Amino acid sequence: MKKRGFVSTRRSGFHMTFPNNLTVSVQWGAGTYSDNHYPEDMDFTCSKDATSDTAEVAVMDSHGEFIDPQQFFDYEINSDGEVVGYLDPSQVVELLANARDWPNI
Numbered sequence: 001m002k003k004r005g006f007v008s009t010r011r012s013g014f015h016m017t018f019p020n021n022l023t024v025s026v027q028w029g030a031g032t033y034s035d036n037h038y039p040e041d042m043d044f045t046c047s048k049d050a051t052s053d054t055a056e057v058a059v060m061d062s063h064g065e066f067i068d069p070q071q072f073f074d075y076e077i078n079s080d081g082e083v084v085g086y087l088d089p090s091q092v093v094e095l096l097a098n099a100r101d102w103p104n105i
Helices: 088-099
Strands: 007-008 011-016 023-027 055-060 084-086
Touching: 011 088, 055 088, 084 088
Parallel strands: none
Antiparallel strands: 007 011, 011 023, 023 055, 055 084
8 A cells, every 4th residue: 555645743844755765754743853842731632732952753664664864864863763853944955955866675
């Protein structure tokens, strides 16, 4: 079954799947590694629209296995091997473009 190109994730962010079968998750809702990691109201239900200057990003292959986000940058980032947090919009766009151009897996 083909994955959809875009999927929203409960007002917290989105998933984007490219033709090469990589899926990128961009999240900035409550509890994510973004400006909203510890929101003032501690509402982790993500029931409200969220805004943030930073986002948490993960990249997954067609089997749902994480790919280290470090592979999509030419410089050192603070990745735990599965997700990278506190990326600004330019860094998110850079990762999306590099994931889009990654060899088909």
